[in-house]
Amino acid sequence: MSPGHPGVHLGLLAAAVGLALGPAAFTAGDAAAAELRFVDIAAPAGVTAPTWCGRPEKPHIMESNGTGLAVLDYDGDGDLDLYLVNGWRLEGNRVAERGVNRLYRNEGDGTFADVTARAGVGDDGWGSGVGVGDVDGDGAPDLMVTNFGADVLYRNRGDGTFEPLADGPGIDGWSAGAILFDADGDGDQDVYLTAYIDCTMEEVLEAQPELDWEGLKVMLGPFGLAGLGNGYFENLGGGRFRDATVEAGLADVGRYYSFGVAAVDLDADLDLDLYVANDSNPNYVYDNQGDGTFKEVGLWSGAALDAMGNAQAGMGLAAGDLDSDGLPDLLVTNFHKDVSTIYRNLGDFIFEDVTRQMALSEATYMPLSWGTTLSDLDLDGDLDVFVANGHIYPQADLAPQAGTSFRQRNLLLANEGGVFRDLSAAAGPGLEVLEASHGLAVGDLDGDGDLDLAVSNVDAPATLLRNDSPPAGAWLMVSAPAAMRVGVVAGQRRWVRHRIVGGSFLSESDPRFHFGLGHVQAIDRLTVVLAGGARSRHHGAPIGRQLVFQRH
């Protein structure tokens, strides 16, 4: 591995002209047939700590969710580090081990060093997820960790160490997803947390498999269990937050079972909207009204239900512009024997389910899917799909008639002209790994310009999938923390990449804007669009490197 990308630093200058986008069409990448290859380097890289989640037999649903992870540059040295959330290991009806969250520093030589204790981020609550942001505006990424119990917001001191914020935001109970974003447009980052089931540790410890499934007894839920409400916490500055869930219009009125959450500008009005994946209930779609409040529009947007009008078992999600119309489309992962769903964004909060048209149904029907991404993994100019898979019932291994297993292979689907082709079986040893994978975070861990994948596994160490695919094109990385979206035009082709906060499953990916450009020799125009609407337009931007935009 090498140090971070050579960076070109550019000022952010306001300009009035943006990208002119034509009619939507699913676009083909430049490669005739994609070739993808991933190798698991976790063990040789030193990322070996297991992440726990209850007992091996999983008698309570709390033990099935797994944990999230994040890739972030916590020490500002230009390369991406890794933060793994850890749960607890149970034996019988007692706690055998309180797993400690881990921070691994990227050493820049292909290895990672465990710096958890030195950095002060070794929370040992029963962890669920993690969100990354900058709540104090000092430029150093902070960490919001959700737990079964008290949540923790770690403020990055900027010297390689963190401190837990006293009286930070949190949900008392089983909180799941966390995102940090400027919800009310006041310039600082607020916190939104999802929550799943309302249960107690006593209930978890005493649980027995009660539900009949494939002739076996498995854990109960989520049907029959009470949901726990999601929470929104407004940043008041000075390390203070207040619960503003109801007045912001973000009350979890259905008490649905919420997992993955992402903030992304779905209607191109330059504020961040919210999408919440709900297990076994309609997903929430919140339109940011631009005044610190949100309006839930899911049921009539077309993005809360599948094409048949059915609520699915939402777990994780990804956003990205699949059809090059400048609007982010959505991918939501679901349960075993149900497909992951792609919602094409038609604008004005109208979505249509295009899962079948994009040939995603077959590959995603049997796995139980969690973390996911829409990323250009082969650099051919279009967005591919990776999905982390694993069942919640270990008993699946005892029920061959179910046609599934607890540990599952992950999925890698290449975008070939708007149709996804399953390349998992031919994508190298990294896709042969069999684990109950849940969390997924994406970033260029080795600084070579393509995107690598970090995957968390239940009761096992993480998988680090180094992208060794032969590049099918050029790339560009844009670091622009204040940007809502970045557009690139090269000849007749154009790309838009959006600010995406959170997403996947209880995880956080590198926030930079990554472009695969296919056989592009030069960029004609690059436009950075800020939340306030200011645009910075640049001609002749270089490719094969990182561009850094900073506010003056």
Added chain:
Amino acid sequence: MKAKISVLIVAAALLALPAAAQETPQSIVTAYDALADTILSVRDAELGFVAAMLDGHLHAAKTLMSKGDVEGAAAQMALFANEGDNNIGGVRKRLLEGGHHFNADGEEQGIYEPGYVIVTREAKQALLEASKELRLAAGDVERLAAWDKFATMAKALLGGAAKTLGAG
């Protein structure tokens, strides 16, 4: 608690019987008969409540259409299709968690979604499609077609509910 009290009342009444009595006292039969009326009318009450709610969404959609508020009308159409918003969804979820399924047989046969009272799966899909078609309509002709599709189906569903209530 209420159930426990009822059991105690009945038990007390039975214990007070003379030893030779071979029949349930008429007062107990009458009370149980009245309770049966109440139990059975709850089902009608639920059907009537949901029908009234859907009628409200239909009326709101019609009003908004007449005012040219296509977005608002489409939203009301979607709420009709979903038998209410997420607040109602939360209530429905609570009823399901308590074991109450209005159309248990219909759910078993795949006709109804869990907890749904009037809108079938097939109707829901068509109603949602009409709502989307209305939002995407390019002109008045398409808008009217989407509206007609929705209104016809909505009225048929409400008519069916009214018929059931009338028969009861």
